[in-house]
Amino acid sequence: MVQRFGSALNLNVHFHMLLLDGVFVEDGDTVRWVKVPAPTTQEVQQLVTDLARTIETWLDTQGYGSDDPCDEDDDANGALLAASVAGRTALGTRAGAKVRRLQRATTRPFRLPPLCGEAHGYNLHAAVVIGRGNREGLERLCRYVLRPPLARTRLQRRGDGLLVLTLRKPYANGTTDFLFSEVELAQRLAALVPPARKNSVSYHGVLAPRHRFRNQVIPEPPAHTEERTRLTKKPRGRSRWHAWADLLWRVFEVEGLACACGGRLVLHAIVQPPATLYVLDSLRRSANRNARAPPMAS
Numbered sequence: 692m693v694q695r696f697g698s699a700l701n702l703n704v705h706f707h708m709l710l711l712d713g714v715f716v717e718d719g720d721t722v723r724w725v726k727v728p729a730p731t732t733q734e735v736q737q738l739v740t741d742l743a744r745t746i747e748t749w750l751d752t753q754g755y756g757s758d759d760p761c762d763e764d765d766d767a768n769g770a771l772l773a774a775s776v777a778g779r780t781a782l783g784t785r786a787g788a789k790v791r792r793l794q795r796a797t798t799r800p801f802r803l804p805p806l807c808g809e810a811h812g813y814n815l816h817a818a819v820v821i822g823r824g825n826r827e828g829l830e831r832l833c834r835y836v837l838r839p840p841l842a843r844t845r846l847q848r849r850g851d852g853l854l855v856l857t858l859r860k861p862y863a864n865g866t867t868d869f870l871f872s873e874v875e876l877a878q879r880l881a882a883l884v885p886p887a888r889k890n891s892v893s894y895h896g897v898l899a900p901r902h903r904f905r906n907q908v909i910p911e912p913p914a915h916t917e918e919r920t921r922l923t924k925k926p927r928g929r930s931r932w933h934a935w936a937d938l939l940w941r942v943f944e945v946e947g948l949a950c951a952c953g954g955r956l957v958l959h960a961i962v963q964p965p966a967t968l969y970v971l972d973s974l975r976r977s978a979n980r981n982a983r984a985p986p987m988a989s
Contacts, residue, residue, distance in 0.1 A: 692706065692707040692708070692836050692891050692985050693705075693706060693885070693891045693892075694706070694841075694895075695883050695885060696840035696883045698858050698859060698860075699778070699790070699856065699858070700840060700841060700856060700869075700876075700879040700880065700883065701775050701778055701879070703774045703776075703777065703883045704771055707835075707836040709832070709833070709836065712726060712729070712820070713726040713727050714727065715897050715904060715908055717904070720905055720944075721907060722897070722908065725751050729820075730806065730817060731806075732805050732807070732808070733907060735806055735807060735808040735815055735817050736808035736809075736810070737808075738808065738815065739808035739809060739810045739813055739814065739815045739878070740808070740810040740811075742810075742813060742815070743810045743811040743812070744811075744831055746813070747811070756987065760811065767782065768881075770782070771878055771881055771882040772882050774787075774878070774882075775878075775879060775882035775883075778790050780875055780878065781878050781882075782874070782878060783872075783874050783875070783878075785872075785875070790869055790870075790871070790875070791853075791869065791870035791871075792868065792869050792870065793855075793866070793867055793868040793869075793870065794864065794865040794866050794867065794905035795861065795865035795867060797865060798863060798864050798865045799865075800863070801863040804818055805818060806818035814860055819832065819960055829941050837892075840880075840883055841856075841880075845857045845858075845859070849870075852872075853870050853871065853872060854870070854871045854872070854873065854874075854876050855868050855869075855870060856868060856869045856870075856871065856876075858882050880890045880969040914957065935947065
Protein backbone atom coordinates (compact mmCIF):
# COMPACT_ATOMS: atom_id res chain seq x y z
CA MET A 692 0.00 0.00 0.00
CA VAL A 693 1.46 3.37 -1.07
CA GLN A 694 0.77 6.09 1.50
CA ARG A 695 1.40 9.73 0.52
CA PHE A 696 0.73 11.57 3.77
CA GLY A 697 2.35 12.16 7.13
CA SER A 698 0.66 13.00 10.42
CA ALA A 699 0.95 16.74 9.64
CA LEU A 700 -0.81 16.33 6.25
CA ASN A 701 2.58 16.72 4.58
CA LEU A 702 3.60 14.82 1.46
CA ASN A 703 5.50 11.84 2.85
CA VAL A 704 5.51 8.92 0.41
CA HIS A 705 6.06 5.60 2.17
CA PHE A 706 4.90 2.00 1.99
CA HIS A 707 2.70 -0.03 4.33
CA MET A 708 3.42 -3.71 3.72
CA LEU A 709 1.80 -6.83 5.15
CA LEU A 710 4.30 -9.70 4.90
CA LEU A 711 3.94 -13.40 5.63
CA ASP A 712 6.17 -14.72 8.42
CA GLY A 713 7.21 -17.64 6.23
CA VAL A 714 7.32 -18.90 2.64
CA PHE A 715 5.35 -21.36 0.51
CA VAL A 716 7.65 -24.00 -0.96
CA GLU A 717 6.66 -25.87 -4.10
CA ASP A 718 6.14 -29.57 -3.42
CA GLY A 719 5.08 -31.29 -6.62
CA ASP A 720 1.69 -29.96 -7.68
CA THR A 721 1.05 -28.40 -4.28
CA VAL A 722 2.80 -26.05 -1.87
CA ARG A 723 3.72 -26.38 1.78
CA TRP A 724 4.24 -23.70 4.40
CA VAL A 725 7.67 -23.11 5.95
CA LYS A 726 7.89 -20.64 8.84
CA VAL A 727 11.01 -18.46 9.05
CA PRO A 728 12.60 -17.13 12.25
CA ALA A 729 11.85 -13.57 13.35
CA PRO A 730 14.45 -10.94 12.36
CA THR A 731 16.70 -9.18 14.82
CA THR A 732 17.15 -5.44 15.20
CA GLN A 733 20.62 -5.72 13.67
CA GLU A 734 19.20 -7.49 10.61
CA VAL A 735 16.53 -4.80 10.21
CA GLN A 736 19.20 -2.08 10.40
CA GLN A 737 21.35 -3.87 7.80
CA LEU A 738 18.33 -4.21 5.51
CA VAL A 739 17.59 -0.47 5.72
CA THR A 740 21.22 0.35 4.94
CA ASP A 741 21.21 -1.94 1.89
CA LEU A 742 17.88 -0.52 0.70
CA ALA A 743 19.09 3.07 1.03
CA ARG A 744 22.23 2.32 -0.97
CA THR A 745 20.31 0.46 -3.70
CA ILE A 746 17.56 3.06 -4.06
CA GLU A 747 19.97 6.01 -4.16
CA THR A 748 22.09 4.23 -6.79
CA TRP A 749 19.01 3.61 -8.93
CA LEU A 750 17.86 7.24 -8.56
CA ASP A 751 21.30 8.42 -9.71
CA THR A 752 21.03 6.31 -12.88
CA GLN A 753 17.58 7.82 -13.56
CA GLY A 754 18.81 11.40 -13.25
CA TYR A 755 17.39 12.09 -9.78
CA GLY A 756 20.63 12.27 -7.81
CA SER A 757 21.39 14.96 -5.24
CA ASP A 758 23.67 16.79 -7.72
CA ASP A 759 21.23 16.64 -10.66
CA PRO A 760 19.25 19.80 -11.53
CA CYS A 761 15.60 19.80 -10.53
CA ASP A 762 13.13 20.48 -13.34
CA GLU A 763 10.34 22.80 -12.25
CA ASP A 764 6.80 21.98 -13.38
CA ASP A 765 4.92 24.62 -15.32
CA ASP A 766 1.71 24.21 -13.34
CA ALA A 767 1.02 24.80 -9.66
CA ASN A 768 1.05 21.09 -8.84
CA GLY A 769 4.84 20.96 -8.69
CA ALA A 770 4.93 23.92 -6.34
CA LEU A 771 2.33 22.30 -4.07
CA LEU A 772 4.28 19.04 -3.91
CA ALA A 773 7.63 20.72 -3.24
CA ALA A 774 6.18 22.95 -0.51
CA SER A 775 4.40 20.03 1.16
CA VAL A 776 7.61 17.98 1.34
CA ALA A 777 9.55 20.96 2.74
CA GLY A 778 6.86 21.83 5.31
CA ARG A 779 6.20 25.26 3.78
CA THR A 780 3.28 27.18 2.27
CA ALA A 781 3.16 27.16 -1.52
CA LEU A 782 0.74 29.94 -2.47
CA GLY A 783 -0.85 33.06 -1.02
CA THR A 784 0.47 35.83 1.19
CA ARG A 785 2.60 33.36 3.22
CA ALA A 786 4.15 31.64 0.21
CA GLY A 787 7.52 30.15 1.17
CA ALA A 788 6.95 30.50 4.92
CA LYS A 789 7.14 27.52 7.26
CA VAL A 790 3.92 25.98 8.48
CA ARG A 791 2.86 27.45 11.81
CA ARG A 792 2.95 25.09 14.77
CA LEU A 793 2.35 24.90 18.50
CA GLN A 794 5.11 23.42 20.67
CA ARG A 795 5.60 22.49 24.27
CA ALA A 796 8.51 23.92 26.19
CA THR A 797 9.93 20.47 26.87
CA THR A 798 11.38 18.06 24.34
CA ARG A 799 12.33 14.41 24.58
CA PRO A 800 15.17 12.47 22.98
CA PHE A 801 14.17 10.33 20.02
CA ARG A 802 15.13 6.68 20.17
CA LEU A 803 14.27 3.99 17.66
CA PRO A 804 12.22 1.15 19.17
CA PRO A 805 13.32 -2.48 18.74
CA LEU A 806 13.07 -4.04 15.28
CA CYS A 807 13.40 -0.62 13.64
CA GLY A 808 16.23 0.83 11.57
CA GLU A 809 17.20 4.13 9.94
CA ALA A 810 19.87 5.05 7.40
CA HIS A 811 20.37 8.10 5.14
CA GLY A 812 16.79 9.32 5.50
CA TYR A 813 15.23 5.86 5.05
CA ASN A 814 13.60 4.01 7.92
CA LEU A 815 11.86 0.70 8.47
CA HIS A 816 9.48 -0.33 11.25
CA ALA A 817 9.12 -4.12 11.53
CA ALA A 818 7.89 -4.54 15.09
CA VAL A 819 4.19 -5.25 14.45
CA VAL A 820 3.30 -8.96 14.45
CA ILE A 821 -0.16 -10.51 14.21
CA GLY A 822 -0.48 -13.91 15.87
CA ARG A 823 -1.90 -16.96 14.18
CA GLY A 824 -5.69 -17.01 14.15
CA ASN A 825 -5.98 -13.38 15.31
CA ARG A 826 -8.41 -12.33 12.59
CA GLU A 827 -9.64 -9.31 14.55
CA GLY A 828 -6.09 -8.02 15.01
CA LEU A 829 -5.36 -8.58 11.31
CA GLU A 830 -8.44 -6.60 10.35
CA ARG A 831 -7.43 -3.71 12.65
CA LEU A 832 -3.99 -3.67 11.05
CA CYS A 833 -5.50 -3.66 7.55
CA ARG A 834 -7.77 -0.77 8.51
CA TYR A 835 -4.75 1.13 9.80
CA VAL A 836 -2.84 0.47 6.57
CA LEU A 837 -5.78 1.75 4.48
CA ARG A 838 -6.69 4.69 6.73
CA PRO A 839 -7.42 8.13 5.21
CA PRO A 840 -5.04 11.06 5.76
CA LEU A 841 -7.27 13.06 8.09
CA ALA A 842 -9.70 12.34 10.91
CA ARG A 843 -12.21 15.14 11.50
CA THR A 844 -11.77 14.82 15.27
CA ARG A 845 -8.17 16.07 14.89
CA LEU A 846 -9.22 19.30 13.12
CA GLN A 847 -10.73 22.22 15.03
CA ARG A 848 -11.37 25.89 14.23
CA ARG A 849 -10.03 28.57 16.57
CA GLY A 850 -11.75 31.82 17.40
CA ASP A 851 -9.47 33.73 15.00
CA GLY A 852 -10.53 31.50 12.08
CA LEU A 853 -7.36 29.39 11.88
CA LEU A 854 -7.68 25.61 11.67
CA VAL A 855 -5.80 23.60 14.31
CA LEU A 856 -4.55 20.13 13.36
CA THR A 857 -3.73 18.14 16.51
CA LEU A 858 -1.16 15.38 16.21
CA ARG A 859 -2.00 11.91 17.51
CA LYS A 860 1.37 11.85 19.27
CA PRO A 861 3.59 14.90 19.96
CA TYR A 862 6.84 15.11 18.02
CA ALA A 863 10.16 14.67 19.80
CA ASN A 864 10.76 18.44 19.51
CA GLY A 865 7.55 19.17 21.42
CA THR A 866 5.25 19.95 18.46
CA THR A 867 1.63 19.17 19.34
CA ASP A 868 -0.42 21.09 16.74
CA PHE A 869 -0.17 22.74 13.32
CA LEU A 870 -2.03 25.88 12.29
CA PHE A 871 -3.51 26.42 8.81
CA SER A 872 -5.69 28.93 7.11
CA GLU A 873 -8.42 27.50 4.89
CA VAL A 874 -6.31 28.12 1.77
CA GLU A 875 -3.22 26.54 3.35
CA LEU A 876 -5.20 23.45 4.35
CA ALA A 877 -6.58 23.14 0.81
CA GLN A 878 -3.01 23.29 -0.54
CA ARG A 879 -1.95 20.50 1.78
CA LEU A 880 -4.85 18.28 0.79
CA ALA A 881 -4.31 18.92 -2.94
CA ALA A 882 -0.70 17.72 -2.67
CA LEU A 883 -1.90 14.39 -1.24
CA VAL A 884 -4.07 13.46 -4.23
CA PRO A 885 -2.48 10.34 -5.81
CA PRO A 886 -1.55 10.31 -9.51
CA ALA A 887 -4.31 9.33 -11.91
CA ARG A 888 -4.52 5.72 -13.10
CA LYS A 889 -1.90 4.52 -10.61
CA ASN A 890 -2.58 1.58 -8.29
CA SER A 891 -2.17 2.30 -4.60
CA VAL A 892 -2.51 -1.33 -3.50
CA SER A 893 -0.36 -4.10 -5.00
CA TYR A 894 0.02 -7.82 -4.28
CA HIS A 895 3.30 -9.66 -4.83
CA GLY A 896 4.64 -13.20 -4.79
CA VAL A 897 2.22 -16.02 -4.20
CA LEU A 898 -0.51 -13.46 -3.35
CA ALA A 899 -0.27 -11.84 -6.79
CA PRO A 900 -3.43 -12.18 -8.92
CA ARG A 901 -1.85 -14.35 -11.63
CA HIS A 902 0.41 -16.57 -9.52
CA ARG A 903 -0.27 -20.22 -10.30
CA PHE A 904 -0.42 -21.23 -6.62
CA ARG A 905 -2.60 -18.37 -5.45
CA ASN A 906 -5.82 -20.42 -5.36
CA GLN A 907 -4.13 -22.94 -3.06
CA VAL A 908 -3.03 -20.39 -0.44
CA ILE A 909 -6.01 -18.01 -0.45
CA PRO A 910 -8.85 -19.36 1.75
CA GLU A 911 -12.43 -19.35 0.54
CA PRO A 912 -14.52 -16.52 2.05
CA PRO A 913 -17.07 -17.67 4.63
CA ALA A 914 -20.56 -18.24 3.31
CA HIS A 915 -23.34 -15.91 4.45
CA THR A 916 -25.56 -17.41 7.10
CA GLU A 917 -28.60 -15.59 5.71
CA GLU A 918 -29.81 -15.00 2.19
CA ARG A 919 -29.00 -11.49 0.99
CA THR A 920 -30.40 -9.65 -2.01
CA ARG A 921 -27.81 -7.67 -3.92
CA LEU A 922 -28.76 -4.42 -5.64
CA THR A 923 -27.63 -5.65 -9.06
CA LYS A 924 -29.31 -6.82 -12.25
CA LYS A 925 -28.56 -10.39 -11.15
CA PRO A 926 -29.35 -10.36 -7.42
CA ARG A 927 -28.95 -14.12 -7.10
CA GLY A 928 -25.98 -16.40 -7.67
CA ARG A 929 -22.25 -16.17 -6.99
CA SER A 930 -20.93 -12.63 -7.07
CA ARG A 931 -18.05 -10.59 -5.64
CA TRP A 932 -20.37 -7.67 -4.92
CA HIS A 933 -21.77 -7.27 -1.41
CA ALA A 934 -24.88 -5.48 -0.28
CA TRP A 935 -24.29 -1.78 0.28
CA ALA A 936 -25.62 -2.03 3.83
CA ASP A 937 -22.96 -4.65 4.64
CA LEU A 938 -20.21 -2.44 3.23
CA LEU A 939 -21.54 0.58 5.13
CA TRP A 940 -21.30 -1.37 8.39
CA ARG A 941 -17.85 -2.80 7.58
CA VAL A 942 -16.33 0.60 6.80
CA PHE A 943 -18.15 3.05 9.09
CA GLU A 944 -19.98 0.76 11.57
CA VAL A 945 -23.24 2.41 10.54
CA GLU A 946 -26.39 0.30 10.27
CA GLY A 947 -27.88 1.56 7.01
CA LEU A 948 -31.06 -0.53 7.36
CA ALA A 949 -31.89 0.63 10.89
CA CYS A 950 -35.41 2.03 11.25
CA ALA A 951 -36.47 4.84 13.57
CA CYS A 952 -38.90 2.44 15.26
CA GLY A 953 -35.99 0.29 16.42
CA GLY A 954 -36.51 -2.45 13.86
CA ARG A 955 -34.73 -3.23 10.61
CA LEU A 956 -35.80 -2.21 7.12
CA VAL A 957 -36.59 -5.00 4.67
CA LEU A 958 -35.95 -4.81 0.93
CA HIS A 959 -39.17 -5.60 -0.98
CA ALA A 960 -38.31 -4.56 -4.54
CA ILE A 961 -35.58 -3.13 -6.74
CA VAL A 962 -36.55 -0.28 -9.06
CA GLN A 963 -34.15 0.21 -11.95
CA PRO A 964 -34.00 2.84 -14.73
CA PRO A 965 -36.02 4.02 -16.53
CA ALA A 966 -38.72 3.24 -13.96
CA THR A 967 -36.58 4.96 -11.32
CA LEU A 968 -37.04 8.32 -13.09
CA TYR A 969 -40.84 7.92 -13.10
CA VAL A 970 -40.89 7.11 -9.38
CA LEU A 971 -38.71 10.11 -8.48
CA ASP A 972 -40.79 12.41 -10.69
CA SER A 973 -43.96 11.16 -9.04
CA LEU A 974 -42.53 11.82 -5.59
CA ARG A 975 -41.50 15.33 -6.65
CA ARG A 976 -44.97 16.15 -7.99
CA SER A 977 -46.60 14.71 -4.88
CA ALA A 978 -44.40 16.87 -2.64
CA ASN A 979 -45.26 19.99 -4.65
CA ARG A 980 -49.02 19.31 -4.38
CA ASN A 981 -48.86 18.78 -0.63
CA ALA A 982 -46.75 21.86 0.02
CA ARG A 983 -48.69 24.65 1.71
CA ALA A 984 -48.15 28.32 1.06
CA PRO A 985 -47.14 30.51 4.01
CA PRO A 986 -50.09 32.12 5.85
CA MET A 987 -51.07 35.60 4.74
CA ALA A 988 -50.59 38.43 7.19
CA SER A 989 -53.88 39.91 8.41
